[in-house]
Amino acid sequence: MKFAYTILYVESVTETVEFYEKAFGLKRKFVTPENDYGELLTGATTLAFASRELGASNFKKGFEPISRSSKPFGVELAFTTENIESEFQRTIKAGATEYEPLVEKPWGQKVGYVLDNNGFLIELCTPVKIGT
Numbered sequence: 521m522k523f524a525y526t527i528l529y530v531e532s533v534t535e536t537v538e539f540y541e542k543a544f545g546l547k548r549k550f551v552t553p554e555n556d557y558g559e560l561l562t563g564a565t566t567l568a569f570a571s572r573e574l575g576a577s578n579f580k581k582g583f584e585p586i587s588r589s590s591k592p593f594g595v596e597l598a599f600t601t602e603n604i605e606s607e608f609q610r611t612i613k614a615g616a617t618e619y620e621p622l623v624e625k626p627w628g629q630k631v632g633y634v635l636d637n638n639g640f641l642i643e644l645c646t647p648v649k650i651g652t
Contacts, residue, residue: 528569535637537558537569617635631644632644
């Protein structure tokens, strides 16, 4: 088995793809002509977005949509960077909301959290340096 996708159900697929392009420098793989599904180039595991309407058609039992007005779900996406301070500020300038400021962990990693344009929790961190 291989972990292949993380799909977030959002209000607007195109606005979310554009946000991730600006905030994290990711490149668009594609967006459907209906604008109800889109993917970003992120390496071996695809980060994708689907409309809430598409989610409703997939899940007959329904699902809980994210809301910017409530606390984020207990799930996060994480992006690593060596340029943590400038990348953290770039996400804020692109429209992310700071959730927790950058801090240095006892093991030397710098970590901060933002909420994306939908309210999903995003961790920005430096890579963990093992054995140093």
